[in-house]
Amino acid sequence: MDYYVGLDVSLRSVAVCVIDADGKHVFERAAACEIEDILACLREVPQGQCRIGFESGAMSQHLHSGLQSAGFDVVCMEARQVNAALSAMRNKTDKTDARGIAQVLRSGWFSKVFIKSHEAHAYRALLSSRKAVQKKCIDLANEVRGLYRVFGLRLPSRVDQGSFDERVRPLIEADPDLSRVLLPLLDARAMLYKTYRELDRRVKQAASHDAICLRFMAIPGVGPIAALTFRAAVDDPKRFTSSRTVAAHFGLTPRRYQSGEKDNPGRISKAGDSDVRATLYAAATAMIMRSVASSEIKSWGLRLMRRKGHRRALVAVARKLAVVMHRMWADNTDFRHRPLEAAL
Numbered sequence: 148m149d150y151y152v153g154l155d156v157s158l159r160s161v162a163v164c165v166i167d168a169d170g171k172h173v174f175e176r177a178a179a180c181e182i183e184d185i186l187a188c189l190r191e192v193p194q195g196q197c198r199i200g201f202e203s204g205a206m207s208q209h210l211h212s213g214l215q216s217a218g219f220d221v222v223c224m225e226a227r228q229v230n231a232a233l234s235a236m237r238n239k240t241d242k243t244d245a246r247g248i249a250q251v252l253r254s255g256w257f258s259k260v261f262i263k264s265h266e267a268h269a270y271r272a273l274l275s276s277r278k279a280v281q282k283k284c285i286d287l288a289n290e291v292r293g294l295y296r297v298f299g300l301r302l303p304s305r306v307d308q309g310s311f312d313e314r315v316r317p318l319i320e321a322d323p324d325l326s327r328v329l330l331p332l333l334d335a336r337a338m339l340y341k342t343y344r345e346l347d348r349r350v351k352q353a354a355s356h357d358a359i360c361l362r363f364m365a366i367p368g369v370g371p372i373a374a375l376t377f378r379a380a381v382d383d384p385k386r387f388t389s390s391r392t393v394a395a396h397f398g399l400t401p402r403r404y405q406s407g408e409k410d411n412p413g414r415i416s417k418a419g420d421s422d423v424r425a426t427l428y429a430a431a432t433a434m435i436m437r438s439v440a441s442s443e444i445k446s447w448g449l450r451l452m453r454r455k456g457h458r459r460a461l462v463a464v465a466r467k468l469a470v471v472m473h474r475m476w477a478d479n480t481d482f483r484h485r486p487l488e489a490a491l
Contacts, residue, residue, distance in 0.1 A: 148220075149195030153249030155241045156180060156201050156210065163188045164245035165197075170253060175242060180206060182213035189219070200252035202226045203260045211262045224251065225258040232256065263382040270379035273353065274372070274422070277346040284308065284343055287336040291315060291329055298325060312337050350375060363472055365482045367442055368434030373426040377472055380423045384477040393473045394466040397423045415462060424465070431464035442484055444471065 148168060155162040161180050165173040174191060178184040189197065199214055200222045201207070207223050214221045233239070233247040251257050263271075288311055292302055295315075306314055316333060319325045354360040354371035363374035380397070387393050394400055397420055402413035417424065435448050444467055452460035475482060 148198050150192055150197045151249050151253045152189065152192070152197060152199040153245045153247070153252060154185070154199060154201040154210070155244040155248060156204060156206050157241070158206070160241070161185060162241035162245035164242070164249045165192055166246075166249045166253060168253070170250060172246070175245065177241070180210075182210070182217070185210075185214065186217055196220070198222065198252060200224055200248055200257075202229045202248065207260070208262060208268060222252065222257075223260040223262055224248070225260055228257050261383070261386050263379075267379045267382040270353065270375055273346065273350055274376055274379065277343065277350055278422070280339055280343040280346060284336055284339045287332055287339065291332055291336070294329060294332075298322070308340065312340075359476055362475055362481060366430075366434075366468065366472070367438040367440040367445065367484075368430045368432075369468070369472075370430070370433070373430040376423055376426045377469070380420050381473065381476070384473055387473060390470045390473040390477065394469040397427070397469060399424060399427070399462060399466040399469060427465040427468055428461060430468055431461045434468075435461065435464060440484065442482075444468070 150168075150173065151166050153164045153166075155164075157180065159180050161178050161184075163176045163178060163185065165175070167173055173193070176188045176191075178188050189199075198220045201210060201224065203223050203226045211221050211223055229248060229251055232251050233244055236243055236247055285308075288306075288308070295302060300318065302315065312333060316330075319329045319333060351371045354364065354375045357375070357378065360371065360374040360378050363369050363377065364371060381387075381393070387396070395416075396418070398416045398418035400415060402416045404411045404413065431448070434442070434445055435452070438445065444464060447467070448460050448464040451463055455463075471482070474480075
């Protein structure tokens, strides 16, 4: 490679630094965070092969696809590793960060970040929208509960989200003071809940029309949310050389600190996508605690629960679900149910 280009990307601007194969600076520029402006800067690079690198972030998908379509060799680097390398620099500015990124790119001391497809990002946006609206519905319901107590009223400890409006609205309308204060909150929650139901329907529809998600949902405990979340997060099963690394990628394997005579295993790393980790844990809980279908994974989890406890067993089952789902996807196979008696 003849030249290495480091981009320090912010929301509206980009610091560009170009170095040669020996690490000497060729030129530095500042440009707007647009593909056309970055390409205009790169036209000043002398003739030769050019490799572009930047940290993973919110603009990674847009920049990667735009620069790659222009014919450049583009690399998205793991932000934690780049940040560790840049922390050794005395002054932190956009210009010095771009220099450091270019040097990291030249040295090869980085992990390449996989850029997901447009379809995967569309699924993730749908799931994120559903989760955001659901959270606002719960927040407004809890706010109504808290304000109720000021007036000496207490709702039952458990009220279904779908019937919350029917249970609460008659009590509010019976009191003029409560009506003036709480009816606008209740109307806002009703509109948000209607939006949540529509987004939830779209998520389930997307999962039911995807062959891979349908294969995942054959596993006891794995529903449309878990299937679509895992589908969008992995995107391409070939990016993992081994199914065992999938669980580690999503932070379901223990940390380890080993130095000299010390060798201390810790709790799970909680690295990677927290939504995937949460949905796999929820799927493991549904498989062990609520599903009536028998499987080898469930019987193994029940035996582990008696030896290691409830929480450790659920994490272990979630880890195994990640491995099994990836293997099913990579091998294009279906989940094989086994009788509980045969598995014990």
